[in-house]
Amino acid sequence: SEPLLELRNLRKYFPLRDALGRRRGAVRAVDGVSLSVARGTVLAIVGESGCGKSTLGRLALRLIEPDVGSVLFEGEDLRALSPAALRARRRDMQLIFQDPFASLDPRMTVGAAIAEPLRLHRIIPRSGEAARVAELLERVGLRPEAARRWPHEFSGGQRQRIAIARALASNPRLVIGDEPVSALDVSVQAQVVNLLADLIRDLGLTFVLISHDLGVVRHIADRVAVMYLGSLVEEAPAEALFAAPRHPYTRALLAAVPGRGLRAPPLEGDVPSPIAPPPGCRFHTRCPHAEAICREQVPALTGEAHRAACHLQDRLPPAPPLREAEPG
Ligand code: SF4
Numbered sequence: 001s002e003p004l005l006e007l008r009n010l011r012k013y014f015p016l017r018d019a020l021g022r023r024r025g026a027v028r029a030v031d032g033v034s035l036s037v038a039r040g041t042v043l044a045i046v047g048e049s050g051c052g053k054s055t056l057g058r059l060a061l062r063l064i065e066p067d068v069g070s071v072l073f074e075g076e077d078l079r080a081l082s083p084a085a086l087r088a089r090r091r092d093m094q095l096i097f098q099d100p101f102a103s104l105d106p107r108m109t110v111g112a113a114i115a116e117p118l119r120l121h122r123i124i125p126r127s128g129e130a131a132r133v134a135e136l137l138e139r140v141g142l143r144p145e146a147a148r149r150w151p152h153e154f155s156g157g158q159r160q161r162i163a164i165a166r167a168l169a170s171n172p173r174l175v176i177g178d179e180p181v182s183a184l185d186v187s188v189q190a191q192v193v194n195l196l197a198d199l200i201r202d203l204g205l206t207f208v209l210i211s212h213d214l215g216v217v218r219h220i221a222d223r224v225a226v227m228y229l230g231s232l233v234e235e236a237p238a239e240a241l242f243a244a245p246r247h248p249y250t251r252a253l254l255a256a257v258p259g260r261g262l263r264a265p266p267l268e269g270d271v272p273s274p275i276a277p278p279p280g281c282r283f284h285t286r287c288p289h290a291e292a293i294c295r296e297q298v299p300a301l302t303g304e305a306h307r308a309a310c311h312l313q314d315r316l317p318p319a320p321p322l323r324e325a326e327p328g
Pocket residue numbers: 247248249281282283284285287288289290291294299309310311312313
C-alpha cells in the first residue's frame with residue numbers, strides 16, 4: 001500500500017555568510033535523501049550529532065523548506081499545498097521535541113497547553129475540552145488534576161508526558177520525535193520510551209524516531225535509517241540492521257556498547273565538516289576498509305528492503321555478533 005510519508009531526494013543546504021554578508025559556502029545538512037514510512041510503523045533515523053537527522057525531520061513536516069526534492073504525505077505533495085491547506089494538514093503531523101521546557105509555554109496551565117491544538121484546529125466544541133484534556137492526561141500516565149497546574153510544577157519526565165499529550169491532542173497520523181528522551185534523567189528515560197511504545201501500538205501511530213540512542217531504537221523501531229554527513233548510508237528492517245549491518249559506519253556505531261548512544265563510535269578521527277564533505281564516499285576518511293575507488297566515486301545506495309551505500313559491501317567480512325547490553 002501507499003506509504004504514509006515519502007521523502008524524495010530531499011536536499012537542504014544552509015548558506016553561510018561572512019561579516020559583509022557575502023556567501024561563504026554552505027552547510028550541506030541534508031544531501032539527497034529518499035525514504036518512505038509505511039502506515040503504522042516506526043522508522044528510526046540515527047547518526048551522530050550534526051549528521052542532518054533533525055533537519056530531515058523538520059523537512060518532513062515542512063517546518064523548513066527543502067532546496068530540492070519533495071515530501072509526500074498520503075500521496076499529496078506538501079510543497080504544492082496553499083498555506084491554508086498546510087495549516088489544516090498540521091493536525092495530522094506533530095513533532096515532539098527533545099526539551100519539554102522549550103515546547104511548553106510557562107505562562108499556560110497544563111490544561112490550556114493541551115487544549116490549544118484542539119481550539120486551533122477546531123477539533124471538538126469547547127464544552128468537550130475538559131473531558132478530552134483529562135483523557136489525554138490519563139493516556140500519558142498523569143492525573144486529570146494536572147490540568148490546573150503549571151509546567152514548572154512537574155519533573156522533566158512529567159513535562160515530556162505533557163508535551164506528548166499535547167502532540168496527540170489533534171489525533172495526528174504522523175508523529176516525529178526528535179530525541180524525545182535524551183534530555184531526561186537516565187532513570188526516567190525507559191518509562192517515557194515504554195509510554196511511547198504503548199501509544200504507538202494502541203493508537204496505531206506512524207512514528208519517526210530521531211535518536212542517537214541505539215538502545216531506544218532497538219526497543220521500538222521497525223526500520224532504521226543511518227545517516228552520515230547529510231546522506232543515508234544504510235536503511236533496513238531493524239532486525240536485519242542489528243543482526244547483519246552492511247555499512248562500515250553502521251558497524252562502528254553498533255560496536256559501541258548497545259544502549260549507551262552514538263556519541264563516540266570507535267572510529268579514528270572526527271566527523272569531517274559538512275561545509276566541505278570528503279569527495280567519493282563521505283565516510284572514507286574514517287573507514288578502516290577504504291580503497292582508491294572510495295576516494296573517487298560516490299557509492300550508490302543499493303538493495304531493496306535492505307539498502308546500503310558502500311562500494312565494498314559484498315566483499316566485507318561478516319560483522320562480528322552484537323554484544324548485548326550489560327545488565328544493570
Ligand atoms: Fe568504506 Fe569505501 Fe564502503 Fe565508503 S565505500 S564505507 S570508504 S569501504
